Amino acid sequence: MNIVIVMPTYNEAENIGKMISALGEQFAKFPEDRFTLLVVEGNSPDGTADVVRKSAETIPYVHLLMEEKKAGIGAAYFYGFKYAMEKLDADYVVEMDADFQHNPNDLPKLIDAIHEGYDYVIGSRFTKGGSIPKDWALYRKFLSFGGSLFSKIVLNMFNVNDFTTGFKASRVRGFVDKIDFSTVSSKSFAYKIDLLYKMFKLGARIKEVPIEFGLRDRGSSKIEKNTFMDSLLTVLKLRYESNKSFFKFCIVGFTGLFVDIILSNLFRLFIPNPSIAASSAAMIAMMVTFILNNLWSFSENTIKETKALVKMFLLYVLGSIVPIIFRFIFVGYLTSAINASFLIYNVALFVSILFGLIWNYTFYSRIIWKKKSPKDASTSK
Numbered sequence: 001m002n003i004v005i006v007m008p009t010y011n012e013a014e015n016i017g018k019m020i021s022a023l024g025e026q027f028a029k030f031p032e033d034r035f036t037l038l039v040v041e042g043n044s045p046d047g048t049a050d051v052v053r054k055s056a057e058t059i060p061y062v063h064l065l066m067e068e069k070k071a072g073i074g075a076a077y078f079y080g081f082k083y084a085m086e087k088l089d090a091d092y093v094v095e096m097d098a099d100f101q102h103n104p105n106d107l108p109k110l111i112d113a114i115h116e117g118y119d120y121v122i123g124s125r126f127t128k129g130g131s132i133p134k135d136w137a138l139y140r141k142f143l144s145f146g147g148s149l150f151s152k153i154v155l156n157m158f159n160v161n162d163f164t165t166g167f168k169a170s171r172v173r174g175f176v177d178k179i180d181f182s183t184v185s186s187k188s189f190a191y192k193i194d195l196l197y198k199m200f201k202l203g204a205r206i207k208e209v210p211i212e213f214g215l216r217d218r219g220s221s222k223i224e225k226n227t228f229m230d231s232l233l234t235v236l237k238l239r240y241e242s243n244k245s246f247f248k249f250c251i252v253g254f255t256g257l258f259v260d261i262i263l264s265n266l267f268r269l270f271i272p273n274p275s276i277a278a279s280s281a282a283m284i285a286m287m288v289t290f291i292l293n294n295l296w297s298f299s300e301n302t303i304k305e306t307k308a309l310v311k312m313f314l315l316y317v318l319g320s321i322v323p324i325i326f327r328f329i330f331v332g333y334l335t336s337a338i339n340a341s342f343l344i345y346n347v348a349l350f351v352s353i354l355f356g357l358i359w360n361y362t363f364y365s366r367i368i369w370k371k372k373s374p375k376d377a378s379t380s381k
């Protein structure tokens with residue numbers, strides 16, 4: 001396996017020499033693999049490049065890639081990835097920092113997982129056995145952990161615990177070579193989440209291995225600290241972009257819910273039977289949502305032809321009848337089993353509506369406004 005460790009540096013003259021030898025010790029543990037340490041140097045004024053250049057004269061695995069000027073950590077990685085793919089023929093690229101916050105002793109865990117055939121290996125601080133520095137202030141621990149938890153829920157990626165770690169290995173073929181770096185949203189810290197989500201979307205087999213995230217050995221941090229909001233916004237943006245129709249469907253759903261609750265209670269005033277009052281309100285709310293969904297939520301697949309429109313509307317009614325039947329039975333059951341008070345009636349209504357939302361989205365997106373095949377979808381953009 002041809003593994004390239006991509007390591008951006010800016011003013012790491014005090015660390016890089018030690019890092020080069022520490023990595024050499026780890027590389028030696030895997031004689032079957034070929035390793036390159038590709039240092040992507042941001043033209044540091046402290047002479048980092050000179051240290052690397054000098055090592056490269058005698059140590060074959062050291063390779064120096066000079067940037068014209070410091071352009072941020074994300075840009076440095078993308079430059080390094082491209083070089084590793086085009087010039088070094090890498091099978092895997094590993095992201096790693098030069099300041100010993102990533103412990104070279106953890107590298108073998110990543111390499112082992114590569115050998116197990118994983119496409120994306122994440123050095124995780126929040127998996128069993130992983131850690132963040134004990135000396136970190138509580139708020140920093142909280143932001144780091146909370147940010148990952150938030151990402152996990154919003155992005156629906158439950159097999160990942162650490163979304164902002166910078167110690168990772170990625171398979172090149174079919175993955176890194178498929179990513180268009182110009183579309184990675186953030187040049188700063190949040191690029192990590194973006195890249196991670198892109199790998200996930202490409203269908204990477206992911207493994208997390210525990211790492212001990214340390215304190216910087218020497219020198220100082222170059223990364224601005226206002227990255228937390230940047231990361232949160234990136235997560236929301238990624239989620240929204242990957243599933244716009246779901247967000248819109250939810251908004252349409254809430255609009256429908258609003259119409260539904262008002263009508264249900266209005267009808268209740270003059271329709272004595274609660275089942276009939278509730279289910280006829282649902283019918284009208286359904287028509288409103290059909291129109292909005294067709295024109296807006298699923299606008300990529302809007303049905304325009306009259307014939308198809310009629311056919312799909314009938315199907316829509318048929319599909320949407322399921323939650324109405326559910327509601328008919330459930331509201332009837334709850335109001336007769338407990339009582340027909342305002343509270344019980346609305347509780348029954350709420351449960352029925354929740355069921356309806358889940359059922360409907362699945363039915364609409366898979367049947368009514370089914371995505372065209374990828375070929376059609378790309379031409380229709």
Ligand SMILES: Nc1nc2c(ncn2[C@@H]2O[C@H](COP(=O)(O)OP(=O)(O)O)[C@@H](O)[C@H]2O)c(=O)[nH]1
Binds near residue numbers: 040072221
């Ligand atoms: N080439 C390059 N490297 C950078 C840049 N910013 C940070 N680095 C390197 O990226 C790694 C992580 O940066 P660091 O300052 O330790 O970030 P922190 O750990 O979040 O404080 C280190 O190896 C830095 O030397 C940059 O703009 N260009």
Ligand SMILES: [Mg+2]
Binds near residue numbers: 216
């Ligand atoms: Mg650091």
